[in-house]
Amino acid sequence: MPKSDTNSVGLVTPQILDIDEPLSLACGRVLPRYQLIYETYGQLNADASNAVLICHALSGTHHAAGFHSESDRKPGWWDHYIGPGKPIDTRRFFVVAVNNLGGCAGSTGPTSINPDTGKPWGPDFPTLRVRDWVHSQAKLGESLGIHTWAAVVGGSLGGMQAMRWALEYPDRVRHCVVIASAMKLTAQNIAFNETARNAIMSDPNFCDGDYLAHHTSPKNGLATARMIGHITYMSGDGLGEKFGRALRTGSFAQGSDELVEFQVQSYLRYQGDVFSDNFDANTYVLMTRALDYFDLAREYHDDPVAAFAHASARFLVVSFTTDWRFSPERSREIAHALMAANKSVCYAEIESNFGHDAFLLPNPRYEQVFRNFMDTIDTEPRT
């Protein structure tokens, strides 16, 4: 943990909530009980009116800010935006970040033991939809004494959760921050997810999802899946600026028989390897399916305006110019539907060269927009 970081939330300790109440899932199955791992930053105020829920994206976790130990070198995944003096200011807000159900960072998921069999769930873990996460997050909030969130905030798949929150529990979300997200995925996005899943599921070590029972892991497939994700979450220009055609090994000299390797190649393979050492394949399949299946307005006759008519939150919608997997067009659709539904919405399209990853990265304009919106949120207890 860098000593100099005075606006860090500092050392944090994950907590675990065991929920013994059954959770009825959208797929019709029921989880009899489950566990959620989460972190909190800041202090809940007297009437619990300053709580902010952070919803994570595909490969995120509950570790959104701070450090787990003094020797930790990397902070949580959204540390730049959560902390004292940061856009989600922990001097004012009580922040809750949770690992989603189906995840592999401590919440009940495919690597957990299925109480009915005494063995890991593996591929038998139920297919989840975004609304299932919202319902389980509501239980977590209740356990913390939070009825109404000052804000529900998320990027990408996290933004889908934030929107679903605003429709499922309109009286329990005062503000909704939807960053680099979409009301439903495009065919291209589904196609990339399918290719990633295909890489995983066709890896012989996937064993139809039962790799834990076979004491193995579809590492190669997971690495390929991550490489696809990594490329497509960056912009073409961003990749070009970072790597260009710089070589790592070899030479193009005539007569040279050695293989040439570009830096971008070894970087990508390294990213794939690191990820496949640390992520569960069934969780990857489950999370990408939840992304594909999400369709905000499906049960509102495919009319986003009719859907958002149910919301009562104030919205901030943010997109990034070079994000081509969740393009600004998708965010504009959200903003337009909210306006047509007569809802309060701020929309900002942020210049960035970092593609979809921009929602995680420092950017002064993004910080300003985010901070300004969060600053409008009243966190004084009503006595």
Added chain:
Amino acid sequence: MPKSDTNSVGLVTPQILDIDEPLSLACGRVLPRYQLIYETYGQLNADASNAVLICHALSGTHHAAGFHSESDRKPGWWDHYIGPGKPIDTRRFFVVAVNNLGGCAGSTGPTSINPDTGKPWGPDFPTLRVRDWVHSQAKLGESLGIHTWAAVVGGSLGGMQAMRWALEYPDRVRHCVVIASAMKLTAQNIAFNETARNAIMSDPNFCDGDYLAHHTSPKNGLATARMIGHITYMSGDGLGEKFGRALRTGSFAQGSDELVEFQVQSYLRYQGDVFSDNFDANTYVLMTRALDYFDLAREYHDDPVAAFAHASARFLVVSFTTDWRFSPERSREIAHALMAANKSVCYAEIESNFGHDAFLLPNPRYEQVFRNFMDTIDTEPRT
């Protein structure tokens, strides 16, 4: 073969050329002898001045037009643009289409027998660069009595060959048609190719490229590679219009436990399976490396203007608006360098919704531009 197709070249028979002369490759190795499979359409004129060379892309073959049998249902890959009355008009031109060295459709490649070992070359087949293809194509031309091509034509990787022809043999190329191509790949393009190679090479059945000796094939990896290619050669809008979020099986009804499958998923998997039944993995690796390695101006001090100063051909450069792997920007760079080098160049940016695949597909404006350019080529023998 559809009976009604009066502007088809009709039935065609591939021919094989055995070249006993050694070919010195850019990598420093020497192929002692090799074989090229090719097709021809139309008649060579008296002074061999009407010959057009077709250079194929990553997964192309020598079968560019016409049908191999009466029962053949699909014509060659560029049938729409080669034939009587078509842009490359076989009433005027003698068209030569060749499977590149290293290919898997009949020319010497990784599946061929290495005379030194009596076994398939497999992964020991030399790494090739675009210039090696150009040199071998020159030998094919000579064997047919063609010293100078009326035009060398290619899309994508084929366009790279056409440009290299214009620099390697400036007095043997009168016209050069470069479609949906680039002077060098971007980092993003290299990254996609690397991910595809990674999928292939991490498939346990790849056996370090020796899969033929092990009587197997890295089909799963090759299918994933093709899926990546397929998505990225289409435009996002094109995929959206073709598939949207239409379902093939399943339902989103609450309480339904069955898996939902989108049409785009099964389509992609089908494309991957068909490809992996018919293409050689080592060839895929070799072809994508040639793409990555190509850098038109590398030995001209990285100055494309200095490179093109060596050309004497007239150029047609074509790009497609939604092609994001070989974007119009890349083609404009070619056109600008040619203009700066005082060369004759026509440049057309064609509206299309079909991404990179547009260069293979019907498009009235593209046909018109292509035809107009080809019509300017003098094919009258000089007596």
